[in-house]
Amino acid sequence: MTQTDPYASSRETTEGRVYSVTGNDWDSLVTEIGATKEERVVVNMGPQHPSTHGVLRLILELEGETVTEARAGIGYLHTGIEKNAEYRTWTQGTTFVTRMDYLSPIFNETAYCLGVEKLLGVTNDIPERATVIRVLMMEFNRISSHMVALGTGALELGALTPMLFAFREREKVLDIFEMASGLRMNMAYIRPGGVAQDLPEGGLEKIRETVKELRHNFKDNAKLLIGNSIWLKRTQGVGYLDLAGCITLGVTGPILRATGLPWDLRKSDPYCGYEDYDFDVITNDGCDVYGRFLIKMEELEQSLRIIEQCVAKLEKLEGAPVVLDDKKIGSPADLKVGPDGMGNSEEHIAHIMGQSMEALIHHFKISTEGFRVPAGQVYQAIESPKGEVGVHLVSDGGTHPYRLHFREPSFNNLQSLSAMCEGSMIADVVAAVASIDPVMGGVDR
């Protein structure tokens, strides 16, 4: 040892010798560990490691480069969203749940809203245009979520260009979100009863153009990785999890479909009218990281197909309502706001301030207290890009959720990490985590 780094020191503990590594001291670390006779090393990866998808902590027990035990430590991003939502109205709930899995906000919102609508008993009354817009937004969101999964997954295995391409495509999808909702993330766009606002003028034209561009660019992306020999070596046969493993671990989504089982809630238990759309459930028999990668790649095209069908439907439904015709549930989404979707509704303000005392009272009651939802409990599941996102809602008949719980696919699927990684090389852990595609906002909530 030529020099000592105060931040990269080592110390004795009851568990054995503990080394702190900062990154520029590998030589001294190897020298020091090499001097001991210890074969078994426990590596603490994260919670701030760049390739662990946010604040995920991995505790790996190694013998040489082989992982003998892998455990995930979570909870670093626990924000208490479920508790907070109990203190807010049912309408405000969307604003909370959208922040759970922040890469697929539309899915959280839709699952939540479908749950609230089931509790209210208005599932069949939701205007068709609202439902089609929901499907459109969900499929765009599936693309943007898969783009992050594929892009960062490639980046973590050392491929920078696919990440740049993927984020370029994701940007186009976020532009669509911005056009429709005014926001690129955490949109709170899907509301109980419908959607917050209709698509702006010329929106369908922009969507059509975007679909064309995306379809063209996905081909470039596919060329970079599909069949690429380095990529195959890093992903084929890596992170193996078969059907039996998926079932006992409750794993859904692309990981389950990579075992060859065509399980997709959009087909098996359709919601939002998915039975009326023509698309394929993509499967693969690899049970590995490459299989999951291929499934995500091909699901992009299926999402584009659904989007095109949505556009065709929306053309016929031009001018139709986008929120439930119920003044209590529909507010404030039913108000006409400025052309950019922002600001006050002048028409509404003139009405409550100048014309009707009763309207003012109702406005006050609905804005402060919210609407009541009949007592009961429901479980509503939809197919998010990562698997089954299920919302368990309990109402006591009041204006706030009595209990709101999300069965987050990321939370559940992350458990499979041990099964995928134990016995493999440490370098493959990163590939396996990337293929699970966990988003810590969803895992910890």
Add this chain to the structure above:
Amino acid sequence: MSNEQGLFGAKGTGDTSGYGGLVRKSHNELSAERPYGGYFDEMVDELERSYPEFNDDIERVVLDRGELTLHVKADRLFHVAQVLRDNPALRFEMCMGVNGVHYPADTDRELHCVYPLLSLTHNRRVRLEVSVPDSNPHIPSLVELWAGNNWHERETFDMFGIIFDGHPGLTRILMPDDWIGHPQRKDYPLGGIPVEYKGATVPPPSERRSYR
């Protein structure tokens, strides 16, 4: 709860019009009669056939909003769940998690636990619900049947203090290991910890008026 501290605010519903005094019916009292409709009758028939103690161990069958809930006695949960998983005509291969709900007013059954089950073979769903008293919150763990319940049960323990007997390592999962209390219980306030910033103290959200 008469000894309150904190900022001023409305007590009760906050309703000043006088028309807010609706009587709420707790859904815990619901129960359903046959026929349930859909695949539910066939499924319950099969469970009755293959689980002879059905009448004793299933306390109530609730059909609400097209979803069937079986209320199971807590100490019999494992056996009922095993039949539901292993019987070829039922075959609920997947448990989609565990969720606790705290009903402080439901005396001696304050803590409820809900298990949404999914059958891939038959494309069916059913929900199991068990309730235990706050004074003795023990529920048998189902990790042996569905390994994926491991984290879900840890989360429910963390948030509600329900103890899952037989769980391989029941520790906190989201909150820090040394945290005191179980945050999702109704007697646990929102926030609960004042925020200090540059010498000033912001009261915890639970003591701000709009949250009560």
